[in-house]
Amino acid sequence: MAITSQPSADGQELTIFIQGRFDFGAHQEFRDAYERVNVTPKRYVVDLQGATYLDSSALGMLLLLRDHAGGERAQIRLIHCSPDVRKILSISNFEQLFHIA
Template sequence: MAITSQPSADGQELTIVIQGRFDFGAHQEFRDAYERVDRSPERYIVDLKGTSYLDSSALGMLLLLRDHAGGDHAQIRLLNCNPDVRKILAISNFEQLFKIA
């Protein structure tokens, strides 16, 4: 599992890419990906293209990111979800909290 983050050139958007299993073992690395940036971005993208699995702790980590990004006013998109990941997000009603594409 590897988590990387890349701010946009203007610093307004942060893309977080998750590879492999997204579970409790990724907790600190995921938090570091959005907390250790120079500027607070206005928008976040979580790219799940390489994510093979996520569990309830991953859902909790996404909620922590949402709180960090401004709660109800947060602009977070979850992109490139495979069918299994999308199903877990749908069962958890995350489409009401995040933009999922």
């Protein structure tokens, strides 16, 4: 499991890359990826291309990111979702809370 983050050149957007299992074991690493950065981004991107597994605790972590980013005003995109990950997000009605691409 590896979670990394990369701010855009202007600091307006933060991309968080998920590799491997996205589950409770990734909780602290995921929080650090958006809390311990030297920028205050307006937009967030969670790149799930490398995610091999996603469970209910991962959904909770995405909700914590949403709260951190401003709740209903948050601009968060979930990108590169595999069909299995997209199905989990759809069943959980996350398309109403996040932009899923």
